[in-house]
Amino acid sequence: MLIVPEREIANLMTREAAFDAVEGVFAAMASKDAYNFPVIREAIGHEDALYGFKGGFDKAGMALGLKAGGYWPNNLEKRGLINHQSTVFLFDPDTGMVKAMVGGNLLTALRTAAASSVSIKHLARKDAKVMGMVGAGHQATFQLRAALEQRQFEKVIGWNYHPEMLPNIEKIANEAGVPFEAVELEGMTEADVVISITSTFAPTIMAKHIAPGTHIACMGTDTKGKQEVEAALLAHTTVFTDEVAQSISIGEAQHAVGSGLIAATDVHELGAVINGTHAGRTSDDEITLFDGTGVGLQDLAVAASVVDLAVKQGVALDVDF
Ligand code: NAD
Numbered sequence: 001m002l003i004v005p006e007r008e009i010a011n012l013m014t015r016e017a018a019f020d021a022v023e024g025v026f027a028a029m030a031s032k033d034a035y036n037f038p039v040i041r042e043a044i045g046h047e048d049a050l051y052g053f054k055g056g057f058d059k060a061g062m063a064l065g066l067k068a069g070g071y072w073p074n075n076l077e078k079r080g081l082i083n084h085q086s087t088v089f090l091f092d093p094d095t096g097m098v099k100a101m102v103g104g105n106l107l108t109a110l111r112t113a114a115a116s117s118v119s120i121k122h123l124a125r126k127d128a129k130v131m132g133m134v135g136a137g138h139q140a141t142f143q144l145r146a147a148l149e150q151r152q153f154e155k156v157i158g159w160n161y162h163p164e165m166l167p168n169i170e171k172i173a174n175e176a177g178v179p180f181e182a183v184e185l186e187g188m189t190e191a192d193v194v195i196s197i198t199s200t201f202a203p204t205i206m207a208k209h210i211a212p213g214t215h216i217a218c219m220g221t222d223t224k225g226k227q228e229v230e231a232a233l234l235a236h237t238t239v240f241t242d243e244v245a246q247s248i249s250i251g252e253a254q255h256a257v258g259s260g261l262i263a264a265t266d267v268h269e270l271g272a273v274i275n276g277t278h279a280g281r282t283s284d285d286e287i288t289l290f291d292g293t294g295v296g297l298q299d300l301a302v303a304a305s306v307v308d309l310a311v312k313q314g315v316a317l318d319v320d321f
Contacts, residue, residue: 001321004303004310006103012309013110013302015117015146021301022114023121023274025058026242029297030271034058036243036295041070048073054296057093065090067104067299084108088303098321102303109139111298113146115242116195116217119290120150122273123240123281124193124215131178132191133158134205134228135198135220136165141172143195143219148176150193157183157191161198185209196220196228203255207233212285218252219292229289231255234262237289238281240270242298251293267291 004012028034034056041052055066069086076083086104091097120128128151133144136158144156156173158180160166166182173180185204188194189211196205197219207230210216216237220228234256241247248257248264256262270290272278281288310316 001098001319002100002307002311003317003319004100004102004306004315005317006105008310008315009103009106009306012313012315013107013306015110015114015149017305017309018110018114018302019117019146021305022111022298023118024061025297025301026118026269026271027274028058028060028271029243029295030269030275030277031060033060034297036297037066039246039296054294054299056295056297056300058297058300059093061301061304062093063090063297063300063304064093065300065303067296069104088299090300090303090307100303100307100316102306104299104303107299107302107306109142111302112139112219112292112294113142114302115292115294115298116143116219116290117146117150118274119217119240119270119292120147120193120215122270123288123290124151125213125281125284126151128192128215129154130191130193131156132188132194133169134160134185134188134194134196136160136162136168137197137199139197139219140169140195143197144169144172145176147193147195148173148178153178156180157187159183159185159188161200161204193217198228199226200228201226203227203230205229205233207236210287212287215281215288215290217290217292221252221254221291222250222294224250224254227255228252231259231261234289237287239267239289239291240273241267241291242270242293243295244269246293246295247291252289252291
């Protein structure tokens, strides 16, 4: 069995490799070559932890396995460890034998950022110039760094519920050589692309905050009850997602579908756009919305990619198991 420890991931994995892995697996999902298994997520009654498994099988990429992990809210304060902890296990689809164990913490941020980037590549207007950020936490920095590579952005505007966190994303914009400006939510209408990546349970982005022609990637809602954007906004947008079943149950579309504003059939797979079986954006005035819920196959795809890189660079530990 090959082991790629968490400490090696930053040196191995690139945003480009994560992007290619995620784009490939979204395409495979839409062509039914890959599917996700039902997600398990449990409050284990210890340390207030949420623990679970996200798995799947990608027949096109021959990736079989799962990500095990979750959220330990006391880690940072009590132990100086990060609160989100995960590990990916890959198995040989021909034999069922375990192939690799891979640190999943940094990979999760990279694969989540790659998902919104893939949506920007395929759905945002080509002439997009202003990048809008709603959210300035841990994931937001990865999201912005990856998004800025998708278009010739000339400015980043940002709003956050906790304004003291905005320097986190200002730093990323500056590192990319793009000016940053803090705005009120009303100012988001200037953005051509908006990423929302917050943990809110009450919507902050209203329909009036999003201008015609915008592409919005809603990346924070990954649980029942969370909501970043007003449900009515979805009725005026063309809605895409990584996986329809997750989008309508734990993603942003859960609210619009639940209240009858849109039907489940109004939610389309981003993979279909990648494969050319859905037209994607059809006009410059259309608002496109990507509901990125985060699927196990994304984790397997980036883990498989990093294992290849680790083997090539001779840093994978090979254990007789
Ligand atoms: P974080 O704790 O570092 O940041 C949280 C962000 O949410 C901050 O910007 C904070 O200001 C904002 N926020 C908190 N309460 C708010 C409120 N009431 N109203 C508006 N904004 C509020 O968290 P993170 O690691 O950056 O994760 C952000 C979200 O992304 C979480 O909901 C997490 O579950 C989700 N996530 C999704 C995926 C996916 O694949 N879609 C992957 C990883 C994380």
